[in-house]
Amino acid sequence: MPFRHSPPAVLSLLKTCKTLRDLNQIHAHIIHRGCEQDHYLIAHFLIICTAAQPANVRYPTTAFNCVISPNIYLWNILIKIHCENGPLGGCFSLFRRMRKGGNVGDVFMGSNLIDFYGKCREIESAWKVFDGMCVRNEVSWTAMMVRCLDCGDMDAARKMFDEMPKKNDATWNTMIKGLVRLGDLVNARKVFDEMPVRDAVSFTTLISGYAKAGDMAAARFMFDQMDSKDLVSWSAIMSGYVQNGKPVILMSACAQLGSSELARWIESYMHEGPYDTTRPHVAAALVDMNAKCGDMAKLFEEMPRRHLVSYCSMIQGLCIHGRGAEAVALFHRMIDEGVRPDDVAFTVILTTCSHAGLVDEGCRVFDLMTEKYSMSPSPDHYACMVNLLGKSGRVKAAYELMTFEMGTNLR
């Protein structure tokens, strides 16, 4: 009997709901157990049914209507659901019902109302709500400021910004966004600099502002200064590169991020856009991106001719995914196809061997480099070998290789 005694169990059950049928079943249980008056449980039920079926506002409303005396918390949730998903007229009647039932709006309800009137394009009513609120917090101030900005009234927004008693991150960020939208990057930057603590949103807002203005140097400068970049900030910098026609930088950025969703987007963009995807470096960047984003083999095999750089990207991609043996096999296939490896290719494959602990394979590749291709190994190559030998317990061999070969090389 998990219900009455263990709300978390009900909640986790609710979260698995996908269809209306699942929800019905849980709802039936809630009623059957006599929990339909449990405000906490019903609140979560409303939220979860909306997440599962956003367009279906009738269902949460029915569940709500079974609650005999809903508290303001439940009213807020239901009104927000209607405001976001239902026809706007439904919100009005809910407000009226709420008032009739003797409920006085709280600070949450005020912010909801401001948001609601903003959506109806009724800025005057939004002001009325704002002015009539007995208690205001940063959220209500910021919500009202957003409405002013949406109407293009920067003077009013600026006035609110300067006058409000307390600001938080969202307030600052809203102002930055407003200025960016007007193309006033100088003042946006000024607000950004004045802000006490800048978060990912503040950075991303400015980055996309600079990118839209075509100033990728400034956008990149900001981006590089961020300590924790998330999906949205990556998207912003990348769309900047898209808009400003820098496909290779874009793809290498996506490769670093490793997001297959973005990789798909970029790829379709690349194929439709004005780019020549058969150029070796463009093609290699495509492979690199796909390799690091998980869908590696497809694009590689489809290439009409595989260039050394594309092989290296692919090998590295396999290495990253812990598929060392396949990487070594691909390296040999490359040689069989008549592609001559260069020093970078050897660094890549030796690193792969050392990463995957493939000692014998690594030694063979090293011999191949020095004997068949008569290349003299660089310090990087030695470092790979020493690492490889050392990691597999052959410390003495590593030491000898280092002193002997380095000695020969230095002489």
Place this chain on the structure above:
DNA sequence: GTAGGGTTAG
């Protein structure tokens, strides 16, 4: 439980 950042198509 409320306010703030990116992309896609037409």
